[in-house]
Amino acid sequence: MSPSADLSETIRARLFAFPExxxxxxxxxxxxxxxxxxxxxxAFVELNRQASKKLDLLxxxxxxxxxxENSTRTQSSFELxxxxxxxxxxxxxxxxxxxxxxxxxxxxxxxxxxxKPDLLVVRHGxxxxxxxxxxxxxxxxxxxxxxxxxxxxxxLLDLLSMRRALGSVSGLTVAICGDVLHxxxxxxxxxxxxLMGARVRLVGPPTLMPxxxxxxxxxxxxxMRDGISGVDVVMMLRLQLERMDGALVPSTREYFRFYxxxxxxxxxARPGAKVMHPGPMNRGVEIDSGVADDLxxxxxxxxxxxxxxxxxxxxxxxxxxxxNER
Amino acid sequence: MASPPVAFVNxxxxxxxxxxxxxxxxxxxxxxxxxxxxxxxxxxxxxxMRVVDCDGAVLAPGLIDARVKSGEPGAEQRETLKSVSxxxxxxxxxxxxxxxxxxxxxxxxxxxxxxxxxxRDLELVNVHVAGAxxxxxxxxxxxxxxxxxxxxxxxxxxADRPIVNSKVMQRVLSYAGAFNALVAHRPADPWLSxxxxxxxxxxxxxxxLPAxxxxxxxxxxxxDMALVxxxxxxxxxxxxxxxxxxxxLRRAKxxxxxxxxxxxxxxxxxxxxxxxxxxTFYRLDPPLRPERDRQALAEAVAEGLIDIIVSAHTPLxxxxxxRPFSEALPGAVGLETLLPALxxxxxxxxxxxxxxxxxVTIAPAQLLGLPGGRIARGAxxxxxxxxxxxxxxxxxxxxHSKSKNSPFEGRRLQGQVLLTMxxxxxxxxxxx
Numbered sequence: 001m002s003p004s005a006d007l008s009e010t011i012r013a014r015l016f017a018f019p020e021x022x023x024x025x026x027x028x029x030x031x032x033x034x035x036x037x038x039x040x041x042x043a044f045v046e047l048n049r050q051a052s053k054k055l056d057l058l059x060x061x062x063x064x065x066x067x068x069e070n071s072t073r074t075q076s077s078f079e080l081x082x083x084x085x086x087x088x089x090x091x092x093x094x095x096x097x098x099x100x101x102x103x104x105x106x107x108x109x110x111x112x113x114x115x116k117p118d119l120l121v122v123r124h125g126x127x128x129x130x131x132x133x134x135x136x137x138x139x140x141x142x143x144x145x146x147x148x149x150x151x152x153x154x155x156l157l158d159l160l161s162m163r164r165a166l167g168s169v170s171g172l173t174v175a176i177c178g179d180v181l182h183x184x185x186x187x188x189x190x191x192x193x194x195l196m197g198a199r200v201r202l203v204g205p206p207t208l209m210p211x212x213x214x215x216x217x218x219x220x221x222x223x224m225r226d227g228i229s230g231v232d233v234v235m236m237l238r239l240q241l242e243r244m245d246g247a248l249v250p251s252t253r254e255y256f257r258f259y260x261x262x263x264x265x266x267x268x269a270r271p272g273a274k275v276m277h278p279g280p281m282n283r284g285v286e287i288d289s290g291v292a293d294d295l296x297x298x299x300x301x302x303x304x305x306x307x308x309x310x311x312x313x314x315x316x317x318x319x320x321x322x323x324n325e326r
Numbered sequence: 327m328a329s330p331p332v333a334f335v336n337x338x339x340x341x342x343x344x345x346x347x348x349x350x351x352x353x354x355x356x357x358x359x360x361x362x363x364x365x366x367x368x369x370x371x372x373x374x375m376r377v378v379d380c381d382g383a384v385l386a387p388g389l390i391d392a393r394v395k396s397g398e399p400g401a402e403q404r405e406t407l408k409s410v411s412x413x414x415x416x417x418x419x420x421x422x423x424x425x426x427x428x429x430x431x432x433x434x435x436x437x438x439x440x441x442x443x444x445x446r447d448l449e450l451v452n453v454h455v456a457g458a459x460x461x462x463x464x465x466x467x468x469x470x471x472x473x474x475x476x477x478x479x480x481x482x483x484x485a486d487r488p489i490v491n492s493k494v495m496q497r498v499l500s501y502a503g504a505f506n507a508l509v510a511h512r513p514a515d516p517w518l519s520x521x522x523x524x525x526x527x528x529x530x531x532x533x534x535l536p537a538x539x540x541x542x543x544x545x546x547x548x549x550d551m552a553l554v555x556x557x558x559x560x561x562x563x564x565x566x567x568x569x570x571x572x573x574x575l576r577r578a579k580x581x582x583x584x585x586x587x588x589x590x591x592x593x594x595x596x597x598x599x600x601x602x603x604x605x606t607f608y609r610l611d612p613p614l615r616p617e618r619d620r621q622a623l624a625e626a627v628a629e630g631l632i633d634i635i636v637s638a639h640t641p642l643x644x645x646x647x648x649r650p651f652s653e654a655l656p657g658a659v660g661l662e663t664l665l666p667a668l669x670x671x672x673x674x675x676x677x678x679x680x681x682x683x684x685x686v687t688i689a690p691a692q693l694l695g696l697p698g699g700r701i702a703r704g705a706x707x708x709x710x711x712x713x714x715x716x717x718x719x720x721x722x723x724x725x726h727s728k729s730k731n732s733p734f735e736g737r738r739l740q741g742q743v744l745l746t747m748x749x750x751x752x753x754x755x756x757x758x
């Protein structure tokens with residue numbers, strides 16, 4: 001059984017060549033590109049809900065998932081996206097292989113390049129690592145998270161989730177709450193939401209807020225009730241537990257008291273406001289289970305579904321740009 | 327609650343908030359100041375009023391002492407909440423702020439709550455609590471500043487222990503900003519002051535005492551001012567003691583930073599010469615400084631550069647003090663001598679009484695967000711009636727503190743507290 005002819009047609013009609021060779025940062029995107037990507041992703045959502053999810057847009061292409069940091073969710077999302085589009089997918093976790101033997105990032109890149117991949121998905125703990133790799137390899141590089149810098153496909157999937165739940169994103173007010181300082185998700189979302197005409201607020205204790213975050217085109221709040229007052233979307237960020245033992249936050253209980261999202265604080269947001277979280281969640285620390293699991297407000301499960309579709313759209317359009325040049 | 331209104335008549339009312347110093351009457355009803363009249367005799371009294379003829383004595387807002395140590399919990403042999411409250415009442419001090427260096431440390435909300443409840447049940451003076459800035463006062467990890475703030479802690483400090491790690495200090499200042507909380511810090515470079523028992527100079531050298539150079543204070547103060555400038559925190563310099571550091575403080579204030587400073591009554595009353603006989607009651611931290619520093623501090627109080635005066639009440643029993651000078655623990659009791667010692671600066675030093683009283687009434691009230699510290703309609707009836715001319719001799723046996731380590735021992739001062747009132751309740755009264 002193959003996908004319905006109509007859907008295949010829709011997907012082919014919406015397919016476009018990505019404007020850049022790499023997706024490193026949301027700053028590489030223009031509003032029309034973003035809209036085209038989301039429209040394409042919408043079609044992939046339909047595809048993914050069918051029994052037969054397989055297309056051949058990436059047939060013959062090789063996708064390498066190069067994850068220097070552990071990530072179950074993002075890695076499997078890219079893997080599924082590649083496989084559903086017909087690519088050959090290889091997962092590499094250099095943390096446990098050559099890096100342990102002392103190989104540098106550039107050495108790894110050169111080695112990989114000799115294997116002639118078409119698409120390289122990279123996650124690395126250091127900001128700028130994806131950009132460095134992009135300079136050294138011949139294929140398209142997708143940044144799947146580099147240090148505290150960016151995670152552009154996360155911002156795109158968040159945007160798709162919002163658009164599907166609330167219609168247009170333009171004019172919405174989105175509060176991004178928690179550990180903004182260490183968050184690549186926050187940086188990508190601020191950039192993309194601003195690009196698409198949403199108003200952004202950043203909410204968190206001053207110790208988790210970058211200096212001059214107010215110059216990012218976002219309003220900064222240290223009081224959560226003030227910060228989410230009247231917003232359309234509350235986007236929670238994950239807080240690493242080791243940062244909560246007095247170094248940046250006194251304790252988990254104090255964090256939950258002032259910055260954890262529970263029903264009482266959520267009541268400050270606009271009625272009908274949606275809750276998002278990039279996962280994995282620390283329940284009872286940054287988010288109360290009652291809120292996270294309330295399907296009338298939580299988009300958290302949708303976000304995972306949108307993740308696969310958005311990554312299919314990114315991979316397909318990057319491959320469309322590659323053409324047959326290789 | 328049902329007690330009849332009290333009218334203080336024929337008083338010399340001093341209210342540093344309004345700057346008034348002159349004849350007046352004050353009527354107290356239901357715990358608050360119901361009326362203030364700037365005439366010696368009451369215009370329209372009611373027959374149910376209890377009238378107190380002040381006979382020209384000074385009626386001032388009760389004193390607010392922002393730096394007091396008790397021994398409870400953990401060192402009840404030094405001082406209890408009851409004995410410290412009694413000492414405060416006897417000294418005309420109606421609000422005290424306890425330091426967090428107890429056992430257990432006041433570094434989480436349950437301990438704040440415990441102390442506030444215990445103190446409230448005593449129904450003596452207003453007891454407030456300063457929370458620890460870092461857990462266990464260890465200077466490593468932030469304490470639960472937000473939760474303690476909610477529980478009623480009114481500022482945050484590691485008391486006598488400097489927060490050495492600049493990154494920890496920066497984070498404490500930054501984090502406290504989210505709660506608009508005040509952070510207090512002792513300016514003392516830890517390495518320069520390690521083991522010191524006296525201030526550096528010719529006298530300490532002659533006495534053979536380990537000494538800390540005065541710059542140790544300025545070095546840490548300059549660091550703190552830089553971090554305050556960067557974080558925008560509300561900051562209290564805890565017990566400034568050198569003329570050198572006053573200049574740093576002035577620059578910070580001129581820049582518009584939200585910085586205040588305290589100074590202990592001991593450093594306004596004594597100088598390094600007083601340690602000459604190795605009398606351990608003069609072993610203090612920071613150590614007593616040369617006379618020129620003492621004079622600079624007094625001038626700084628008069629001009630308002632130093633905002634508040636504290637007793638730095640530190641009860642220590644004989645076993646902690648009856649030791650060689652450098653081995654004795656530093657600190658002095660001060661609640662019961664704070665007011666007479668202040669008055670001494672007026673009588674002997676010529677400083678303006680209203681300026682001096684401002685630093686122990688309205689200035690700390692505003693800094694700490696407390697409702698008292700003023701004589702005005704609607705303010706809490708926290709008052710002290712004092713005969714500012716009555717001669718007294720400081721007699722250790724008559725102190726209410728459990729510990730008797732007063733450097734004022736045997737000193738002749740002027741200023742007898744006649745009556746102390748808290749929330750309309752008379753908590754101390756001396757038969758005339």
